[in-house]
Amino acid sequence: MLTVIGRRLVWAAPNLVFITALLFFSVAVFFGNPAALMLGQDATPAAIADLSHQMGFDRPAVLQYLSWVSHALTGDLGRSYTTHQTVAEMMLRSLPVTVELAVLAITVATIVSVGLSSMTWGQRVITPFATVLSIVGMTVPNFMLGMVAIFVFSVKLGWLPSVGWVPWDRGLFVHLEHLILPTATLAAYYFGAFTLVYRAEYQAVRERLFVRVARAKGLSAHRVSFRHILPNSILPVITYIGISLGQLMGGAVVTETLFSMPGLGKLFVTSILSRDYPVMLAVGMFIIVAVIVMNLLADVVYMLINPQIRLN
Numbered sequence: 035m036l037t038v039i040g041r042r043l044v045w046a047a048p049n050l051v052f053i054t055a056l057l058f059f060s061v062a063v064f065f066g067n068p069a070a071l072m073l074g075q076d077a078t079p080a081a082i083a084d085l086s087h088q089m090g091f092d093r094p095a096v097l098q099y100l101s102w103v104s105h106a107l108t109g110d111l112g113r114s115y116t117t118h119q120t121v122a123e124m125m126l127r128s129l130p131v132t133v134e135l136a137v138l139a140i141t142v143a144t145i146v147s148v149g150l151s152s153m154t155w156g157q158r159v160i161t162p163f164a165t166v167l168s169i170v171g172m173t174v175p176n177f178m179l180g181m182v183a184i185f186v187f188s189v190k191l192g193w194l195p196s197v198g199w200v201p202w203d204r205g206l207f208v209h210l211e212h213l214i215l216p217t218a219t220l221a222a223y224y225f226g227a228f229t230l231v232y233r234a235e236y237q238a239v240r241e242r243l244f245v246r247v248a249r250a251k252g253l254s255a256h257r258v259s260f261r262h263i264l265p266n267s268i269l270p271v272i273t274y275i276g277i278s279l280g281q282l283m284g285g286a287v288v289t290e291t292l293f294s295m296p297g298l299g300k301l302f303v304t305s306i307l308s309r310d311y312p313v314m315l316a317v318g319m320f321i322i323v324a325v326i327v328m329n330l331l332a333d334v335v336y337m338l339i340n341p342q343i344r345l346n
Contacts, residue, residue: 050323058099177292220286
């Protein structure tokens with residue numbers, strides 16, 4: 035297994051270099067010289083040129099990229115051009131919000147989709163219901179689901195707060211109350227994807243010989259479903275979870291902005307609007323690394339559950 039993990043890491047390194055370089059040069063091309071933004075609208079060309087020289091913005095783009103990567107590897111992500119705070123501090127404040135939202139969303143999506151698909155009773159009602167919810171979750175845009183949820187549960191019914199985020203020390207109930215709508219909104223798409231993937235695999239495993247043997251031995255339908263079918267049909271979902279967790283770090287942008295949550299997604303949007311390059315690059319790099327790491331963890335879990343994968 036260590037050999038397979040090492041092979042994955044070797045392949046991940048060039049991918050990381052390529053994607054981070056693409057991110058850096060895209061920002062440099064589309065957003066221009068940061069010195070003009072730092073000095074404001076009244077800056078003279080001479081002042082812009084002088085600051086560009088001091089900050090190294092006039093150097094070749096390749097050298098700027100290598101400098102940025104070398105500093106990032108040591109934990110130095112620079113300072114924000116707008117708030118003048120270190121980017122690392124800003125990200126550390128926003129990261130727990132995004133991680134909590136992503137983990138809750140993926141957990142809810144997994145439990146509900148696997149639970150509904152594995153039930154041994156009421157499938158004539160549950161299957162069409164779950165299928166409709168899956169299609170709605172995958173086809174309706176995230177922001178539209180969020181606005182509908184705010185309108186129904188906050189504006190009309192008044193059951194839940196519409197926006198904002200409350201830390202744990204202000205009370206567990208209030209904290210979770212503010213997370214219900216964002217979590218449901220973010221989990222909707224992944225619930226749909228997990229349900230469709232797992233349901234297809236579940237039906238395929240259900241027809242295998244070892245499941246028929248288990249039924250012939252007189253085991254209950256509930257035990258056959260959760261003891262024999264579930265472990266053998268959950269593998270595609272595990273892979274999807276690994277990919278989704280990395281994507282959720284960046285996919286929370288819309289949800290966090292819509293619900294005014296101070297996470298990485300909102301920080302990323304704010305940095306784009308203010309052209310705060312260090313924050314933009316740092317958050318973008320974090321999302322890239324998160325996707326690669328989560329994919330690797332998914333491979334490890336996959337190999338632990340199914341040892342035959344280690345031979346490939």
